[in-house]
Amino acid sequence: MPSFKSILAKPFAKRIYKKVQKWANNPIETQEKVFKNLISEATETAFGKDHDFISINTYEDFVKRVPIRDYEDLKPYVDRVVNGEENVLWKGKPLYFAKTSGTTSGAKYIPLTKDSMPTHVNAARNAILMYIHETGNADFVNGKMIFLQGSPVLQEKNGVQLGRLSGIVAHYVPKYLQKNRMPSWETNCIEDWETKVDAIVEETLPENMTVISGIPSWVQMYFEKLQQKTGKKVGDIFKNFNLFIFGGVNYEPYRAKFENLIGRKVDSIELYPASEGFFAFQDKQDEKGMLLQLDSGMFYEFVKAEDFFNENPKRITLKDVEVGVNYVMIISTTAGLWAYNIGDTIQFTNTKPYRVIVSGRIKHFISAFGEHVIGKEVEQAMKDATTNTSIRINEFTVAPQINPDSGLPYHEWFIEFENEPENLSALAKKLDASLQKQNSYYFDLIEGKVLQPLKITKIEKNGFQNYMKSIGKLGGQNKMPRLSNDRKIAEALKAFLLVK
Template identity: 80%
Template sequence: MISLKSALAKPFAKRIYKSIQKWANKPVETQEKVFQNLISKAAGTEFGKDHDFTNIKSHKDFIERVPIRDYEALRPYVEKVVAGEENILWKGKPIYFAKTSGTTSGSKYIPITKESMPTHVEAARNAILMYIHETGNSKFVDGKMIFLQGSPILNEQNGIQLGRLSGIVAHYVPKYLQKNRLPSWETNCIEDWETKVDAIVEETLPENMTIISGIPSWVQMYFEKLQQRTGKKVGEIFKNFNLFIFGGVNYEPYRAKFENLIGRPVDSIELYPASEGFFAFQDKQKEKGMLLQLKSGIFYEFVKADEFFEDNPKRITIKDVEIGINYVIIISTNAGLWAYNIGDTVQFTSTKPYRVIVSGRIKHFISAFGEHVIGKEVEQAMQEALLNSNTSVSEFTVAPQINPEEGLPYHEWLVEFENEPEDILDLAKKIDESLQKQNSYYFDLIEGKVLRSLKITKVKKGGFQDYMKSIGKLGGQNKLPRLSNDREIVDKILYKD
């Protein structure tokens, strides 16, 4: 028998689908309205006055007055907001700061305002509703749902609540889902990640879990603990589990491992949330990429990644983007971030509507010899090499070896295997061939004998988790960088081994 909640979800999903189509079908006009609205509302702020917002009428005017900034460059303004001053980056004060640990900036305080907060919640909800509209599947709304997230305990600083984004969002779960939501508040507040996952296993084992969500590497840890505890596949423990929601990293390197742990395929929805805004979500099961959120108080600019470090790189809007080009994504938002570089690179998979995939981080690349290898390329190379094999990988990261004891330099791949390959040299050869096909610079360096083919170094089981624990970043929203242009991470992992 269909429950009332399940029955009501379908017409609600249809309504949301129609409203999304309206702005998705008028993308340029939608973004222009967002732009004009942001500029007019922030004209009276300190940032708006400093950058002559009253005379900004076009994107060209904006480029002339507002340079691209990262967190360090915006810090003088943010520090005033943190100190409790009003009307600095956006009118009034933010209602939250999402505290994140930056790789280069120490702690970052990302403002979330009364205007920006609803867009974080609505985008996550709309992702599920678009799935219901497309598939007709709404039964899962009656089961239990889990999101592996940070602690919802918030602190206060000068009248502004401070916490991790996932912890802040936990306060906004709609009433109609509260009874379905796990883990309990008490369990969610546990700071130690391993203790928390053990508690989540205890709480969820007897329940009818239908949706499980979180960053794949940490959901994997939860699944493994479930399996160790019961000796059963996750799909056997939770017979009605049929939707996995994830964000933060590419799922493809984990998919084979997950299907093995679950014991059967399940549908998945990819999200692209960040403390700075909720940028995109997967709106179709069979289309590649996520629908860019064009009506969420965010104005987008894009800079070609290979031009980004030039003196005056060209800044374009969605009107001029091309499919398959690697762009640095730049945002201006109703939380008071202006021409802000979040550090991500994206590629468009479609422009009708605008869909993107996250291709990596502008700081996470290898270009020790000018090869500029990016995250998407190493992930695709690994994925292609594992096709039609029994080999499975738990985690991996890549770094250059510039000064080997003998022979030419090379890229070193640290890999933690779930099932080891019969021939590790053959696997390395397949990965290398895929990388050469994707990246012509890398191909030229191998061909010209500047680099030799990559080398795989095995990492012991649990080695990457041990590393993340050792730097205080186990669990939550923390992710292992897929590649680095130096050996800081790989040397720490190898030294620990």
């Protein structure tokens, strides 16, 4: 017998679906409207005055006046906001700072404002409602839902609350879901990740879990602990678990491992949230890519990744993008980020409507020899090499080996196997063949005997988790970089090799 809550969910889902279709079917007009609103609302801010917003009438005017910046470049303005000054990047003061760990700048403080905060919450809600509308499946709203996230305990800095984005969002769970959500507030506040996951296992075991959500690598840790404790597959422990919601990393390298841990296939919804904005969510089960959020107070620009480090790379808007091209995504938002490089690269899978996949990080690539291998390519190679095999991967990362003891340089793949291949060199050959097929530069370097084919180095069980723990980045929103252009991670991983 369907519950009152699941009956109500369907008409609500239909209403949201219609609303989403309206802007998704009018993408260019929607973005123009967002652009005009951003400029007019910020004209009287310090940033708006410094960049002559009052005389910006067109996108071309904006490009002339506002250069692309990353966090380091925007930091002088952010510091003023953090110090308590008003009307700097956006009207008034922000509601929160989302604190993230920057690679070069230590902690980063990303403002969240009265105008930007609701877009984070609504996008997550809409992703679930779009799924209900498409599948007709609303029964899961009656069960318990878990969101593996950072601690909701917030600090204060000059009158503005400060915390991890996932911890801030925990304060916005709608009332009708409060009784369903897990873990408990006390458990969610545990800072140590391993202690927290153990507590979550204890709390959730007796419950009717229907939705599980989080970054795949950390949900995997939760699933493994459940299995160790009970000796059962996750799908047998939670008979009604049928929806996995994830974001932050590509799910494909984890899919086979997850299906094995769960013991069956479950539907999944991919999200693309970040402290800077909630950019996209999967709106169709059978379509590749996530629907780009065009009506959420964010104006998008794109620069071809291959041109990004040129002197004056060409900036384009949505109307000029092409499917399959690797772009750096640039955003301007109601949180006061202006022509801001978030560091992600994306590719469009469709332009009717505009759907994207995250292809990597502009700083996470390997081009030690001019090959410019990106995250999406190594993940695709792993998928090609392991599909329809018994091989299961826990985690992997790739680095260049520029000065080997003997022979030509090569790409070194550090892999933690759940189920090892019988023949490691056959797997290496498959990975290499896929990479050569995808990346013509890499193919030329192998063909021209500049590089030798890739080599696999095995990492011990839980090695990647232990590495993340050793650098203080276990759990939460921290992710293992898929590849790097130097040997920093590779050297650190030597402590976690299967055969030292």
